[in-house]
Amino acid sequence: MARSIWSGSIGFGLVNIPVKLYKARDSGLAFRNVHMVGHAPVGINLKKWCGVCNREVTQDELVKAYEYDGKFIVFSQDEIDDALPGASKTIKIKRYVNNSELTPLVVDEVYFLAPDKGAEHPYALLQKAMAQDKTLIGEFVMREKGHQVMIRPFQHGMLLTTMYYKDEIRDIGSVINPDVVTKAVLSPDEIQLAQLLLSKMEGNFADVEQIDEFKAKIIQMAQTKAAGGVVSKAAAPAAAAPVSDLMTQLRASVGLGAGFEVPKPPQAVTVVTSPTEVKTEVAPTGGFREDANPLTGKSEQHVKATRKRKVKDIATQQVIQG
Numbered sequence: 001m002a003r004s005i006w007s008g009s010i011g012f013g014l015v016n017i018p019v020k021l022y023k024a025r026d027s028g029l030a031f032r033n034v035h036m037v038g039h040a041p042v043g044i045n046l047k048k049w050c051g052v053c054n055r056e057v058t059q060d061e062l063v064k065a066y067e068y069d070g071k072f073i074v075f076s077q078d079e080i081d082d083a084l085p086g087a088s089k090t091i092k093i094k095r096y097v098n099n100s101e102l103t104p105l106v107v108d109e110v111y112f113l114a115p116d117k118g119a120e121h122p123y124a125l126l127q128k129a130m131a132q133d134k135t136l137i138g139e140f141v142m143r144e145k146g147h148q149v150m151i152r153p154f155q156h157g158m159l160l161t162t163m164y165y166k167d168e169i170r171d172i173g174s175v176i177n178p179d180v181v182t183k184a185v186l187s188p189d190e191i192q193l194a195q196l197l198l199s200k201m202e203g204n205f206a207d208v209e210q211i212d213e214f215k216a217k218i219i220q221m222a223q224t225k226a227a228g229g230v231v232s233k234a235a236a237p238a239a240a241a242p243v244s245d246l247m248t249q250l251r252a253s254v255g256l257g258a259g260f261e262v263p264k265p266p267q268a269v270t271v272v273t274s275p276t277e278v279k280t281e282v283a284p285t286g287g288f289r290e291d292a293n294p295l296t297g298k299s300e301q302h303v304k305a306t307r308k309r310k311v312k313d314i315a316t317q318q319v320i321q322g
Contacts, residue, residue, distance in 0.1 A: 006142050007116060008089040010126070010151070016090070017123055018116035021142075021160060025110065029215040064144075080144060087141040091149065091160075095137045102135065102150065105169050108162040113151060127153050193250040200254060 004020035033042045048057050064080065065072040081088065115123035130136070136151040148163045221231045 004114075005111075008091065008140065009116075010113075010138070011090045011092045012122075012126060013093075015122060017126060018119040019091075019123065020114050020116050022112040022114060024112050024159065028212065029218060084141055084146065087139070087146070091138045091140040091151075093136050093138045093151075097135055097137055099133050099135055099152075106150075106163040108147075108164055111160045111162075113158040113160040123158075127156075127158055190246060190250065193247070193254060197250060197253050 002022050004022050006021040007019070009016040009018045034040060035042055048059070048062070049055070050057050063074050064077070065074045067073075130153045132153065138149050138151060140147055140149065148165055150161050150163055152159050152161070224231055
């Protein structure tokens with residue numbers, strides 16, 4: 001049975017819904033440090049050492065402090081609890097917002113939010129009342145740290161996700177110069193081929209193989225070594241190609257030959273429809289449709305229409321000449 005890491009309640013207006021918080025994710029692959037002789041696990045035993053007294057201290061001698069202006073300000077546990085009364089036991093709901101307002105940058109850790117004993121009915125009411133495109137924004141204290149959170153319905157329950165506060169998120173401009181994108185000179189052909197490559201990758205997330213390949217390989221190697229086998233060295237991966245000829249790489253990625261030309265925008269052409277009528281219309285182009293021939297960029301429908309138009313033009317010319 002899973003153990004909860006926090007228990008309290010959701011402050012939903014005047015309604016309090018007792019809930020428990022559970023980890024939504026298991027720990028991934030982890031290596032242990034062992035002694036090279038005998039392979040005994042070696043723990044990390046850090047001594048609590050006071051640099052002023054120059055001696056080891058016990059747990060009973062420790063107090064909590066916050067470093068402010070170069071000094072350590074000591075706080076008692078009562079003072080810490082009084083900083084935000086009740087916040088360590090209640091998730092205070094602040095707003096009900098659209099999911100589109102939230103960015104991936106704010107997401108920290110994800111937890112299952114489950115009803116405590118006797119709170120199943122109000123829990124189900126809140127879960128059913130929430131729209132799939134909306135999120136509750138709240139705040140609470142866990143493990144002596146304030147957390148902004150979002151609560152969303154998920155399958156037959158709810159998720160609580162801790163969020164970073166605005167002042168905890170760095171400016172993207174500190175690592176990426178805006179000119180890299182805003183002043184980039186990209187040809188229409190490059191963009192169209194890149195979009196074609198992306199379209200070939202489209203699919204459903206449910207169809208993506210959810211396997212940690214690195215973990216699976218390590219387990220396979222461990223099984224081989226445990227059975228007395230020898231793990232052979234894997235072949236080195238191919239070196240990444242330079243981006244000097246981007247168009248060639250894009251064409252190769254979508255399975256097109258080097259001589260392929262990206263279809264041009266529609267052009268106005270003159271079409272003879274009868275011996276006495278001439279009109280101008282936009283010639284159809286196949287573009288990069290799903291039903292297009294990858295070597296010509298033209299759809300089968302377009303090819304048939306072109307053949308039919310040519311036959312019609314020949315017949316018209318024969319009428320004119322005849």
